[in-house]
């Protein structure tokens with residue numbers, strides 16, 4: 001009798017384990033905007049990615065077609081297919097587990113990220129429409145500026161298309177943790193690889209908030225004036241790269257590296273682990289609809305968003321200044337759906 005009970009318990013536990021533990025046997029990733037800038041560098045990094053089985057590259061620029069042949073000359077890695085032109089967008093994203101939206105235009109000199117909404121909105125709309133029809137179950141991760149508005153814009157559009165899943169849409173802010181770790185490593189004169197600092201808020205000069213008070217391992221410590229100087233540096237990093245490149249290019253290499261780290265972790269999630277990525281996602285815990293920070297992800301999507309942090313007085317002040325700006329940006333993104341639908345998207 002006892003053996004019988006134990007056996008049924010084991011069978012039920014095993015079933016529950018498999019219900020919770022979705023795992024994929026292969027992974028297909030699509031890169032939209034793969035011919036230049038961030039996308040081109042991401043394509044090269046993902047060709048060396050040990051987790052991905054198939055890599056689909058799409059761009060309006062038909063130079064992307066040569067990349068299939070060229071990347072095919074590199075031994076190993078995922079099988080690569082490339083696509084260009086409206087008619088091939090559905091094939092480029094169909095069956096992909098993860099769609100990376102990396103288009104369209106980088107910021108111009110003197111522009112804030114917020115000014116790029118109208119420029120990038122149409123490209124995002126086109127992907128959302130196709131995604132909703134062809135592959136609504138995919139994870140959808142966006143780098144297009146301005147993240148604080150584009151994520152709410154895409155979410156509202158997908159919702160209008162009856163394809164919104166708040167657990168599967170990500171604004172990629174992984175670069176903010178990469179910059180924070182790197183700058184902190186230099187300050188402490190240690191390797192950045194084992195440093196952990198949560199970076200929360202949004203992705204703009206006034207809303208990125210590194211929480212140095214939460215630095216791990218906890219035996220490391222920086223003084224208040226160092227935390228303030230590093231925060232200013234992290235916030236300005238994107239603009240500084242843009243200025244040094246004279247507005248011709250954004251931080252394509254650092255962003256590609258960060259996206260590769262993001263994809264690595266998401267792929268581990270697809271293979272059955274729980275992972276942490278930094279991303280701007282649906283998160284109500286800070287008084288905004290969307291918020292960036294460490295986000296726990298499984299193969300089914302976002303499992304848990306960040307909520308409580310013990311913060312220094314300085315960090316709490318930054319947060320209270322950022323929240324109204326993030327709310328403003330989110331509202332602009334949502335309002336822009338109507339602008340697009342009315343045909344008033346002028347850029």
Ligand SMILES: NC(=O)C1=CN([C@@H]2O[C@H](COP(=O)(O)OP(=O)(O)OC[C@H]3O[C@@H](n4cnc5c(N)ncnc54)[C@H](O)[C@@H]3O)[C@@H](O)[C@H]2O)C=CC1
Pocket residue numbers: 032033034035036037038039058059060061102103104105106107120122123126142143144145147172173175203249250251252255
């Ligand atoms: N989230 C973040 O931390 C960062 C975001 N960015 C943003 O990422 C975006 C891309 O930047 P870059 O790679 O530097 O730009 P880029 O201009 O070098 O490359 C963009 C690519 O998108 C393609 N493209 C444009 N419209 C398209 C469409 N409708 N469909 C398919 N492909 C299209 C272009 O042909 C080009 O190959 C920009 O919005 C930029 O501001 C850049 C750096 C960091």
Ligand SMILES: O=C([O-])CC(=O)C(=O)O
Pocket residue numbers: 106107113145175237238239241242250251
């Ligand atoms: O500054 C930009 O326009 C690109 C960006 O978001 C970054 O590098 O953080």
